Amino acid sequence: MSLPEKVLLGDSPLTWRQVVAVARHGAPLELTQAAWARIENARAIVDRIVERGERAYGISTGLGALSEVVLSGEQFAMLSRNTLLSHACGVGPVLSIEQTRAIICCAIANYSHGRSGLQRKVVEALLALLERGITPRVPSQGSVGYLTHMAHVGIALLGVGEVEWRGRVVPAAEALAGEGLAPLRLGAKDGLCLVNGLPCMTGLTCLALDDAERLLHWADVIGAMSFEALRGQIAAFDPAIIALKPHPGVQRVGANLLALLAGSEVVAASRGIRTQDALSIRSIPQVHGACRDQLAHAARQVDAELAAANDNPLVLGTPDDYRVVSQANPHGESVAMAADLLAIAVAEIGGIAERRLDRLVNPLVSGLPAFLVSQPGVNSGMMIVQYVAAALAGENRQLAQPAVVDNFVTSGLQEDHLSLGTSAALKLGRALENCQRILAIEYLLAAQAFEFHRPSAFGSGTGAAWETLRERVPAYDQDRWLAPDIDAATELLRDRAVLEGIAARIGGLQ
Structure with a gap:
């Protein structure tokens, strides 16, 4: 396997796909000289403020509700260290390595x-x-949008806390020493910079975008299989009809379905057997397409966030002519809403x-043996897997409730409107896992239904998907x-190479 291509950051903003390349596939990340110059310029401004004894939030003052407390001398470094230690108070299951990366x-x-x-x-x-490959152990819960997750990352730089390193959980100090790295001594504003901004919700949503994109392609493949197995009426996917619904996602899904079903003797023999299909069968382009459009929207929001400067305060200008501005760029409303909308999709x-x-599985509407087994009664067949899918779909309805509309007051009334974007991103991840298993169950059932349509030829893409599953799972x-x-x-659905192999049989999926 070839090594992932290096990601160079600094001459243009990072994209969500590049974040996935670094976090999930191990692509090296390197900053350009332009990026380092910007970082050093901003630091020179902070140093100038400290040198002059000027008052600036988070640089020479306390944080949040303590912003009126003015610091001096060694207190600058103490504040940065103490900020990380006091903010590293997350709870709950630890994030995965790729999530923390x-x-x-x-x-x-x-x-x-x-x-x-x-x-x-x-x-x-x-x-x-x-x-x-040193990954801090970061508890998943405890963020209203920022702070706790990056604090757990930050304390690892101090040699505090635990990390995953070389396949083991070890003290951070041990991993740093093992790699020849020294714990950091922080200066003014370093601690605040480490906990501020929106890297948590943004990073988690980048991974979710990658998973959602893959599953939406699989949904078209598996939905086409169910359509074929249920002898759907292909007229609903007529290009002239689909063209009258000019949403981009609808157009792409409509084209995918026709390509996947091309050459199907089952579909051809089913023309005219009923006036119209149930909506879950004939509205695949409209429903899947709408969900694709939400994915595209979420991707735009995340890429815009990656191009944003999210810190409070922000440092502008040069050491000779500068401004330090308190504002609300670290408010995560845009990413939070995007994650919530994608969870609905x-x-x-x-x-x-x-x-x-x-x-x-229902013989009253399928025209197939009850619960997709040739001897129902003595065999329950695929009866209970539908229960499982229903339970997962029910849980996803709960996870689709928006996090962003919740609100709490923190930091002594200083922070009285919160995005809860990290919660939105985390529940999106859980919804994707549930959706993946629902689609895996539909894949099993549609493939089993194909057994009762043999020896008729299946569609170019649907037949390839059926053959792929049969390499791993025998008929029931x-x-x-x-x-x-x-x-x-489920493991097949996780593997992009499998999806790409099926897509190649029809000239690609849109």
């Missing part, structure tokens, strides 16, 4: 804009974590998939332990 990558992207004012050595230390994909697979002729089959189908 995505957060670190987004933090570096923020600092590369040169508006924060932290020392160059802090950014170099974060890059070293990525390069050396993911719930819809899982919801309509559950409706399709329910029709596959009598009851057996089904959980491993669901796991096997």
Whole structure:
């Protein structure tokens, strides 16, 4: 396997795909000289403020509700260290390695804009974590949008806390020493810069975009299989009809379905057997397409956030002519809303998939043996896997409730409107996992339904998908332990190479 291409940051903003390349695929991240120059310029401004004894929030004052407390001397370094220690109070399950790497990558992207004012050595230390495979242990819960997650990353730079390193969980100090790295001594504003901004919700949402993009392609493939197995009426996908619904996602899904079903003898023989299909069958372009459009919107929002300077205060100008401005760029409303909207789309994909697979097992509407087994009665067949899909779809309805509309007051009335974007991104991740399993179940059921349409030829793409599953999961002729089959189908859905192989059979998916 070839090594991932290096990601160079500094001459243009990072994109969500590049974050995924670094976090998930191990691509090296390197800053350009222009980025380092911006970082050093902003730091020179901070040093000038300290040197002159000027009052500036977060540089020479306390934080949040303590912003009226003025600091001096060694208190600058103490504040930065204490900020990390006091803010590293997250709880709950630890984030995965790729999630933490995505957060670190987004933090570096923020600092590369040169508006924060932290020392160059802090950014170099974060890059070293990525390069050396040192991943801080970051609890997933406890953020209203920022602060706690990056505090847990930050304390690792001090040699405090635990990290994952060389396949083990070890004290951060041990991993740093093992890689020949020294714990950092922080200066003015370094601690605030480390905990501020939106790297957590942004990094998590970058990974979610990658997963959602993959699953939306699979949804078209598997939805086409169910359409074929249920002998759907292809007239609903007529290009002239689809063209009258000019949403970009609808156009792409409509084209995908026709390509996947091309050459199907089952579809050809089914023309005219009913006036119209149930909506879960004939509205695949409209529903899947709407969800694709939400994905595109979320991607634009995340890329815009990666291009943003998110810190408070922001440092502008040069050491000879500067401004330090308190504002609200670290408010995560845009990413929070995008993650919430995408969670709704993911719930819809899982919801309509559950409706399709329910029709596959129901002999009253499928025209197939009850629960897709040749001897129903003595065999329960695929009866209970539909229950599983329904349970997951029900959970996704709960996860589709927006986080961004919740609000709490923190920091002694200083922060009285919060995005809860990290919560939005985390629940989006859970919704995607549920959706993936629902689609895996539909994949199993649609493939099993194909067994009752043999020897008719299937579509170019749907037939390829059926053959792919059969390489891992045999046909179901009598009851057996089904959980491993669901796991096997789920693993296929995780593998982009498998999806690309199916897509290649039809000249690609849009």
